[in-house]
Amino acid sequence: MKAAFVTGLKETQVREIPMPEIKKDEVLLRVKTVGICGSDLHVFLGTHAFRKPPVILGHEVAGEVFKIGENVKKFKVGDRVTLNPSVMCYSCKQCRNGLINLCEHRRVPGTASWIGTFAEYFPAPESVVYPIESGISYPVATLTEPLAVAMHVLRQIKSTGRKSLAIIGCGTIGILTLFLARQQGYGDVLCCDPASYNREMAMKLGAKSAINPIEDDPVQAAYALTGGQGVDVCIIAAGAPGIVTQASAMTRMGGEIILVSMITEPIPVNTYSLVFREQTLRGAMLYTPEDFEKALEIINSGIPMDMFVTHQFPLENVQEAMEVLSEKKDNVIKIILHADKV
Ligand SMILES: [Zn+2]
Ligand SMILES: [Zn+2]
Numbered sequence: 001m002k003a004a005f006v007t008g009l010k011e012t013q014v015r016e017i018p019m020p021e022i023k024k025d026e027v028l029l030r031v032k033t034v035g036i037c038g039s040d041l042h043v044f045l046g047t048h049a050f051r052k053p054p055v056i057l058g059h060e061v062a063g064e065v066f067k068i069g070e071n072v073k074k075f076k077v078g079d080r081v082t083l084n085p086s087v088m089c090y091s092c093k094q095c096r097n098g099l100i101n102l103c104e105h106r107r108v109p110g111t112a113s114w115i116g117t118f119a120e121y122f123p124a125p126e127s128v129v130y131p132i133e134s135g136i137s138y139p140v141a142t143l144t145e146p147l148a149v150a151m152h153v154l155r156q157i158k159s160t161g162r163k164s165l166a167i168i169g170c171g172t173i174g175i176l177t178l179f180l181a182r183q184q185g186y187g188d189v190l191c192c193d194p195a196s197y198n199r200e201m202a203m204k205l206g207a208k209s210a211i212n213p214i215e216d217d218p219v220q221a222a223y224a225l226t227g228g229q230g231v232d233v234c235i236i237a238a239g240a241p242g243i244v245t246q247a248s249a250m251t252r253m254g255g256e257i258i259l260v261s262m263i264t265e266p267i268p269v270n271t272y273s274l275v276f277r278e279q280t281l282r283g284a285m286l287y288t289p290e291d292f293e294k295a296l297e298i299i300n301s302g303i304p305m306d307m308f309v310t311h312q313f314p315l316e317n318v319q320e321a322m323e324v325l326s327e328k329k330d331n332v333i334k335i336i337l338h339a340d341k342v
Pocket of ligand 2: 090
């Protein structure tokens with residue numbers, strides 16, 4: 001079968017590899033669609049914290065059950081499915097403490113023990129496979145994983161009373177967080193993104209205002225939205241050197257700042273602002289199975305989500321697709337690759 005590798009810096013290659021074997025409790029997916037994630041881009045650009053080439057990219061996937069192991073109960077050949085690409089151990093200290101998303105033995109695709117999803121066939125334990133409704137397209141079903149990330153971001157907010165929110169960075173995660181936040185009742189949402197297309201999308205999805213942080217001051221915009229108080233919650237889904245300090249200035253006294261972007265370089269933070277304004281700064285890492293299931297419920301409800309899929313390519317064109325995403329070309333939000341058209 002064919003699989004798409006990152007083979008070096010900004011270099012990909014579709015290679016022939018053996019068909020995966022499955023264990024008794026596993027299903028083999030005939031992959032239909034895969035999504036390109038920011039973390040795949042990190043591998044392509046050589047900035048991923050631990051994943052180094054050659055590696056098969058991908059963890060977002062939807063497809064058809066092609067084969068089942070002898071102990072598989074929930075699925076049969078031909079079922080339409082997606083999967084939670086994090087297999088947790090449920091026995092390490094983090095799992096036992098309820099921090100399942102932080103499992104110490106988390107198994108993820110694109111590592112030595114599990115191939116990536118950018119392949120024609122993909123094996124997975126039955127326990128992480130979920131059915132998708134018949135009316136839901138494979139590209140939309142592939143959005144379940146990034147939507148689960150957005151779900152977890154919003155579940156990290158501890159204060160109640162869903163009022164004002166700022167989202168810095170409206171790429172896939174930022175825009176999906178906006179989408180969910182509006183559904184959850186956040187009325188006043190400010191979005192900051194330098195790309196005009198992302199701002200237009202944010203306004204269409206119900207943001208109260210969407211500004212270009214290079215031209216307009218996000219702090220002023222946050223104050224304008226909230227009568228000079230600052231927003232209740234600020235979500236950071238972008239990376240820039242002064243971004244945490246800026247988020248603090250945009251947020252009200254006692255407010256919360258949730259950091260979801262993986263900024264691997266150290267950046268300066270004005271801690272005085274956090275203390276003086278008694279704000280909470282919290283990370284949001286991946287998602288729990290519950291977040292994933294909640295995200296899938298939304299996908300399976302049939303609420304329109306096609307607008308997030310801005311580009312589609314055959315898996316064979318992975319190089320072109322990675323370049324479009326890395327150069328932020330053609331108003332890109334989410335790129336879906338079709339693995340049944342290699
Ligand atoms: Zn992802
Ligand atoms: Zn664990």
